[in-house]
Amino acid sequence: xxxxxxxxxxxxxxxxxxxxxxxxxxxxxxxxxxxxxxxxxxxxxxxxxxxxxxxxxxxxxxxxxxxxxxxxxxxxxxxxxxxxxxxxxxxxxxxxxxxxxxxxxxxxxxxxxxxxxxxxxxxxxxxxxxxxxxxxxxxxxxxxxxxxxxxxxxxxxxxxxxxxxxxxxxxxxxxxxxxxxxxxxxxxxxxxxxxxxxxxxxxxxxxxxxxxxxxxxxxxxxxxxxxxxxxxxxxxxxxxxxxxxxxxxxxxxxxxxx
Amino acid sequence: xxxxxxxxxxxxxxxxxxxxxxxxxxxxxxxxxxxxxxxxxxxxxxxxxxxxxxxxxxxxxxxxxxxxxxxxxxxxxxxxxxxxxxxxxxxxxxxxxxxxxxxxxxxxxxxxxxxxxxxxxxxxxxxxxxxxxxxxxxxxxxxxxxxxxxxxxxxxxxxxxxxxxxxxxxxxxxxxxxxxxxxxxxxxxxxxxxxxxxxxxxxxxxxxxxxxxxxxxxxxxxxxxxxxxxxxxxxxxxxxxxxxxxxxxxxxxxxxxxxxxxxxxxxxxxxxxxxxxxxxxxxxxxxxxxxxxxxxxxxxxxxxxxxxxxxxxxxxxxxxxxxxxxxxxxxxxxxxxxx
Ligand SMILES: Nc1ncnc2c1ncn2[C@@H]1O[C@H](COP(=O)(O)OP(=O)(O)OP(=O)(O)O)[C@@H](O)[C@H]1O
Ligand SMILES: [Mg+2]
Numbered sequence: 003x004x005x006x007x008x009x010x011x012x013x014x015x016x017x018x019x020x021x022x023x024x025x026x027x028x029x030x031x032x033x034x035x036x037x038x039x040x041x042x043x044x045x046x047x048x049x050x051x052x053x054x055x056x057x058x059x060x061x062x063x064x065x066x067x068x069x070x071x072x073x074x075x076x077x078x079x080x081x082x083x084x085x086x087x088x089x090x091x092x093x094x095x096x097x098x099x100x101x102x103x104x105x106x107x108x109x110x111x112x113x114x115x116x117x118x119x120x121x122x123x124x125x126x127x128x129x130x131x132x133x134x135x136x137x138x139x140x141x142x143x144x145x146x147x148x149x150x151x152x153x154x155x156x157x158x159x160x161x162x163x164x165x166x167x168x169x170x171x172x173x174x175x176x177x178x179x180x181x182x183x184x185x186x187x188x189x190x191x192x193x194x195x196x197x198x199x200x201x202x203x204x205x206x207x208x209x210x211x212x213x214x215x216x217x218x219x220x221x222x223x224x225x226x227x228x229x230x231x232x233x234x235x236x237x238x239x240x241x242x243x244x245x246x247x248x249x250x251x252x253x254x255x256x257x258x259x260x
Numbered sequence: 261x262x263x264x265x266x267x268x269x270x271x272x273x274x275x276x277x278x279x280x281x282x283x284x285x286x287x288x289x290x291x292x293x294x295x296x297x298x299x300x301x302x303x304x305x306x307x308x309x310x311x312x313x314x315x316x317x318x319x320x321x322x323x324x325x326x327x328x329x330x331x332x333x334x335x336x337x338x339x340x341x342x343x344x345x346x347x348x349x350x351x352x353x354x355x356x357x358x359x360x361x362x363x364x365x366x367x368x369x370x371x372x373x374x375x376x377x378x379x380x381x382x383x384x385x386x387x388x389x390x391x392x393x394x395x396x397x398x399x400x401x402x403x404x405x406x407x408x409x410x411x412x413x414x415x416x417x418x419x420x421x422x423x424x425x426x427x428x429x430x431x432x433x434x435x436x437x438x439x440x441x442x443x444x445x446x447x448x449x450x451x452x453x454x455x456x457x458x459x460x461x462x463x464x465x466x467x468x469x470x471x472x473x474x475x476x477x478x479x480x481x482x483x484x485x486x487x488x489x490x491x492x493x494x495x496x497x498x499x500x501x502x503x504x505x506x507x508x509x510x511x512x513x514x515x516x517x518x519x520x521x522x523x524x525x526x527x528x529x530x531x532x533x534x535x536x537x538x539x540x541x542x543x544x545x546x547x548x549x550x551x552x553x554x555x556x557x558x559x560x561x562x563x564x565x566x567x568x569x570x571x572x573x574x575x576x577x578x579x580x581x582x583x584x585x586x587x588x589x590x591x592x593x594x595x596x597x598x599x
Contacts, residue, residue: 054481080483092478094471096586105467109483115492118463119456129463172483 013062037222085174095154103136106171295440310439316551326500332538335473340401346520348505353420363426374502382494419516536582
């Protein structure tokens with residue numbers, strides 16, 4: 003129905019002898035929430051890492067809106083419209099929540115160091131605009147009141163959400179969320195589901211890694227399942243849940259047990 | 261231990277605009293008045309008090325501010341900072357003796373030379389991280405000194421003599437023994453450097469450096485052109501070192517490779533670490549103390565490096581963040597959370 007924003011074609015990623023991704027192909031369509039699930043070590047985070055340029059794929063191709071991004075510098079991929087959060091929170095702890103987001107909003111600034119030093123009009127205007135934007139994003143994610151707190155002193159749940167606000171700061175088209183609900187209690191998960199939908203409704207496309215099945219199935223429009231680096235399903239949440247291969251992967255029936 | 265940083269920050273934050281201007285002016289007045297305190301308890305028995313104010317104190321302060329951009333702000337361990345000091349000094353020495361250019365004309369050239377060598381060193385070296393970067397910069401510092409030692413134009417081990425003093429401006433004469441004039445000029449350079457660093461710290465560059473220092477990979481993945489900003493940190497640090505070098509040569513009138521040993525890099529590093537990496541006031545305080553004490557207390561002067569080493573070891577154990585650690589205490593938001 004709609005066009006795809008990101009497409010992975012036959013992506014293979016090997017680390018020495020370990021094949022973390024094996025011939026993985028899937029598309030992310032504009033303005034959808036695509037769930038990416040799979041057992042531990044299936045290769046989900048590796049998918050994020052190859053998309054964002056942390057690793058260079060062994061073979062295959064990754065296109066953002068029809069243009070190849072494999073081999074591009076990481077910050078350029080981000081500037082091109084992909085931002086992510088981290089499975090293990092990686093905020094800049096010595097900066098305030100607002101500064102964390104502002105560092106991300108700097109991505110699209112025209113003025114740089116020299117403009118900042120001499121207080122050029124562009125620099126001053128951008129600084130003011132981005133400060134406002136950063137606060138808006140914090141409010142949008144529901145953590146506006148923590149703006150001036152140091153990231154490292156924030157409660158765990160706020161840190162997780164700050165990661166999302168920071169990623170949104172780069173004005174991505176596509177946002178990659180790596181287990182944003184890890185460690186959340188059921189109430190917090192419900193909250194987060196709302197936030198994720200809100201983000202999509204604001205016009206972003208979301209690729210979501212999440213272990214909590216009920217959460218993924220509830221928010222995703224479509225779900226891709228990985229197992230041992232291979233894609234074993236790509237379908238609506240309902241169909242995926244009924245897929246025998248998926249059930250087998252999750253129940254962990256060893257292949258050589260039969 | 262008492263938290264000087266937070267006390268100071270609290271006083272500063274509670275001042276209005278005029279209070280702050282008052283504090284700043286007061287501090288500048290005290291700094292500017294130091295040459296007149298020679299007869300007091302501050303006097304240095306080891307060396308001429310006023311010349312101590314110029315070198316090491318003011319020079320150390322200037323260089324520590326420069327090195328702090330590299331190490332404190334961006335977290336890049338540069339063990340060869342003396343190279344930029346040397347390049348500034350030799351630019352002054354060479355051009356000052358061979359051409360008709362005077363110190364004020366050479367100053368921007370020396371700064372440009374230092375910045376340029378910052379790029380030459382930074383571009384390959386900043387692809388590396390941590391220990392590797394430290395080793396390369398260490399090597400660079402030595403290479404610059406060894407080049408000076410072997411190049412005929414640079415006078416080999418004899419160095420360069422008869423470097424001219426700065427020509428007078430605004431009716432002020434720079435005689436080699438009018439230390440306080442040099443001292444006040446250096447204060448201006450220091451103010452300029454402080455202005456630059458403070459200005460950059462609160463803008464995009466400051467955030468970029470801070471994010472690089474704390475988590476470089478995360479920074480790059482959130483759109484920070486990390487390499488570019490690391491090179492910038494190097495180049496700006498170099499510019500301050502170069503300026504110090506030009507001025508140093510124009511003060512001592514004689515330079516030789518021996519003035520630019522690894523020891524200087526280590527001393528400046530010690531000032532930064534001792535004072536508080538990343539906090540410009542801490543760094544200045546550190547440089548003042550480490551520059552001053554050896555000439556105040558004879559015992560320290562004799563065993564300078566040993567004492568510095570001990571101080572650093574003790575500091576690392578008691579106060580690993582230095583005398584005045586980098587921020588941050590959080591801002592309290594009185595009207596938001598309380599009813
Ligand atoms: N840099 C690396 N070097 C070597 N092996 C790696 C590297 N990164 C990932 N792997 C391997 O690739 C496989 C997939 O790891 P990945 O982190 O992508 O799993 P995951 O699906 O995110 O798991 P989890 O649910 O536990 O987060 C694992 O076997 C892992 O050991
Ligand atoms: Mg993972």
